[in-house]
Amino acid sequence: MSEQPRVLVQIQNLNKYFAIQQGWLSRSVGTVRAVDNVSLGVCRGETFGLVGESGSGKTTLGRTILRAIEPTSGSVCFQIQEGQVVDVTALGKSQLRTFRRHMQMIFQDPYSSLNPRMTVKEIIAEPLVATGAVDRSKIDDCVVEVARRCRINVDYLRRFPHAFSGGERQRIGIARALVLSPEFIVCDEPVSALDVSIQAEILNLLADLQKELNLTYLFIAHDLSVVEHISDRVAVMYLGRLVEMATTEELFDDPLHPYTEALL
Numbered sequence: 658m659s660e661q662p663r664v665l666v667q668i669q670n671l672n673k674y675f676a677i678q679q680g681w682l683s684r685s686v687g688t689v690r691a692v693d694n695v696s697l698g699v700c701r702g703e704t705f706g707l708v709g710e711s712g713s714g715k716t717t718l719g720r721t722i723l724r725a726i727e728p729t730s731g732s733v734c735f736q737i738q739e740g741q742v743v744d745v746t747a748l749g750k751s752q753l754r755t756f757r758r759h760m761q762m763i764f765q766d767p768y769s770s771l772n773p774r775m776t777v778k779e780i781i782a783e784p785l786v787a788t789g790a791v792d793r794s795k796i797d798d799c800v801v802e803v804a805r806r807c808r809i810n811v812d813y814l815r816r817f818p819h820a821f822s823g824g825e826r827q828r829i830g831i832a833r834a835l836v837l838s839p840e841f842i843v844c845d846e847p848v849s850a851l852d853v854s855i856q857a858e859i860l861n862l863l864a865d866l867q868k869e870l871n872l873t874y875l876f877i878a879h880d881l882s883v884v885e886h887i888s889d890r891v892a893v894m895y896l897g898r899l900v901e902m903a904t905t906e907e908l909f910d911d912p913l914h915p916y917t918e919a920l921l
Contacts, residue, residue, distance in 0.1 A: 664736060665701040665873050666722065666841055670694055671731035673714075673721045691717040692728075693897035699841070701736075704867065704874040706888030706905065708881060708920065714897040715877045716765075719843040722875070723760055724753060735759060735841070758790050761834040765846040767826035771818040777804075778814040781832045790837055799836055806869070807832040808862065824855035828862065835866065844876045848883060860887055881920060885909055893917045 672694060677687035691714045699705045709715050720726040722733050724745055733745040737759060748756055761784070764770035771780055781800045785791055791799055801811050807828045818826055827847060834842055844863065848856040864887065866872060878884050884891055885905055892902040893916065901914040912918045 663701045664698040666699040666875075667732075667734045667736075668698070668722060669696050669732045669734070671696070671718070671721060671733065672729040673717055673726060674729045690897045692721055695731075695894075695897075695899055697892060697899065697902065699873060699875055701840075701873055702867075702871055703889040704876050704887050706884040706891040707875060707877045707894060708879060708884050708891060709894035710879060710920070713894045715879075715894050716845055717897075718894065719762070719845055719875060719877050723762055723843055724748075725762065737840070754788060757784070757788055758837040759839055760841045760843070761837060761839040762843045762845060763827075763830055763834050763847045766850050767823050767830055768818075768850070770830055771826055773818055776815050776817055777809070777821075777829055780818070780829060781814075781836055784833060784837050788837065800832075803832045803836045806866065807835065822855075823851050824858060827851060827855075827859055831859075831862065831866070835870070838870070839872075841873045841875070844874050846878050847876075849878065849880060856883070863887070881909075893920065 671692055673692040675689040675691055676685045677689060678684060679686045695718060707715050707718065717726060721728045728746055731746065735743045735745055737743060743756065745756065778800055781803060782796050785796050785799060800814065804811050804814060809828050809832060818829065821829070848859050851859060860883065863874070867874065876884065876888055888905045890903065891905050891908045892899050893914065894900070895916045901908065901912065901917045908917065909921065912921055
């Protein structure tokens with residue numbers, strides 16, 4: 658019997674509700690269920706695709722998993738390398754800051770996600786400085802190493818983001834996410850803002866980095882052709898809920914839910 662793949666991140670009954678407020682007293686008149694009772698497991702080393710139209714809750718789910726947005730309820734359990742299980746939703750602020758090295762995010766827009774007043778070197782080094790993960794004397798070496806992995810010319814590390822194209826900026830964003838050597842990365846539509854000619858380059862880079870570093874991706878996208886190309890399994894999200902989940906081949910060959918059929 659073949660060994661079952663180990664789950665790296667287990668999400669159980671995760672919810673994120675936003676209150677609808679009206680009037681000058683800002684009274685709550687309703688609730689938006691952006692993430693509604695979502696449960697799924699992401700296995701170590703896989704690329705788990707998450708698809709759905711705009712407003713379905715994909716990005717909110719990704720940010721809630723990382724606690725960039727605080728969840729309303731539910732749990733996100735992370736199986737770190739030593740075998741210890743950590744409930745990310747139960748960590749205090751200082752504990753969460755330390756735990757950030759295990760999980761990072763690549764943002765959608767490479768133009769707005771980089772600080773224009775910081776050099777490329779400072780942008781990539783920022784997570785190291787914020788978490789205190791390495792000695793300050795070793796930060797430069799870490800930045801150069803990850804820049805080379807992400808195919809960034811190290812001679813350009815003292816330049817500012819405005820000097821780079823969209824694809825080059827996204828590589829800087831990827832390097833910033835990788836500098837802490839995380840195991841789990843949420844990719845929030847990382848190629849949707851790029852030209853088609855550059856998308857394949859970034860997707861190939863992500864695939865190469867996954868093999869080299871044994872990374873696990875939650876890949877959020879609305880472009881189904883991209884998801885089909887890069888994902889091992891796919892979940893379909895509609896109005897905050899998961900309506901279908903299957904291997905990539907099964908989902909694209911034989912969709913079961915009407916919403917999935919409509920997306921395809």
